[in-house]
Amino acid sequence: MAQTQATTAIPLTSIDLYCRQEADTASLAKQLAASFEHFLTRQPSSHLNISLEGDLGAGKTTFARYLIQAMGHAGKVKSPTYTLCEPYPLTLKDQAITVHHFDLYRMRDPLEWQEAGFAEHFDVPGICLIEWPEKAEGTLPAFDIQILLSAGADENMRSITIKALSIRGKAVVDDIQVARQ
Template sequence: MTGNQTPQASPNISFKQHCRQEAETASLAKRLAASIAQFLGQNPEAHFNIALQGDLGAGKTTFARDLIQTLGYEGKVKSPTYTLCEPYLLQSTQHAYTAHHFDLYRMRDPLEWQEAGFAELFDVPGFCVIEWPEKAEGTLPAFDIEIQLTPGAEENERTIAINALSEQGKKIVVALQVNT
């Protein structure tokens, strides 16, 4: 056989949903939680990172709260606006893992999170979900999944795009598509 063999580009795994009201955002977060629970059940040592993007009030904290509570956390999930990070200990079918919820909006220096020891949290089994990752200006580890929330014309409308950025991210987002 002759000729150049161009490697097949791997398909861009992404998922987009128009949510007309908050309950639809909540049900999408619940479906993502089911995919995450399935992935962590099969990969108990895994760690992955989710970027939550969108303007002030877009619904990042609301989405993270639904996600963390669906994964089994029974207490309050507050916005980590002042603490920068809130940890949530969770339990899959066979093991414990941690969700670290960050809000970096108030961070003044991109290196502040490294000084606070947050870098160590990026390989603890479980995941980090990060609001305002752009405030860390490229000092964060790579993301596996990116979630973009965009307000629509009506007050409660949001378009939510979920993109896989790594092989791990693909497994989770593919499961989300299958479970839909």
């Protein structure tokens, strides 16, 4: 009788945070940006797919803005609501990457995603940050990290969950946890 080797699943990581002020949200985005930079510079030509999820008004675009600026973009970070994608070329420790910020809110059909020709952005070094990923359900590559935002009672309060969905995502989320200690 043949023996089968048991495989053990690697437990993925999740962080639950509560940001009381907008400055707390900006600080968290800065910590996440540092973890992304650490991961991307240790593994040249690597790529991360991140979903930004939450209700309308939960702060997804604001969080993305803080994150992209914390990664080194000095200019204005525009909402890609009408363009669907805004690219931000960056240099991290002499390594060129691009953060592609997507907002799929206005899409009516997942096929629009495929027809727009954005799939090539998932093959370049950097990050694809996608708001409203459910609008392209079934057509997007797998995510490494899910960021779930929920608005609080005050417009500046946010509940934020960062969840690793892959081994690459786990490396980033673990790095954030170490930095927060």
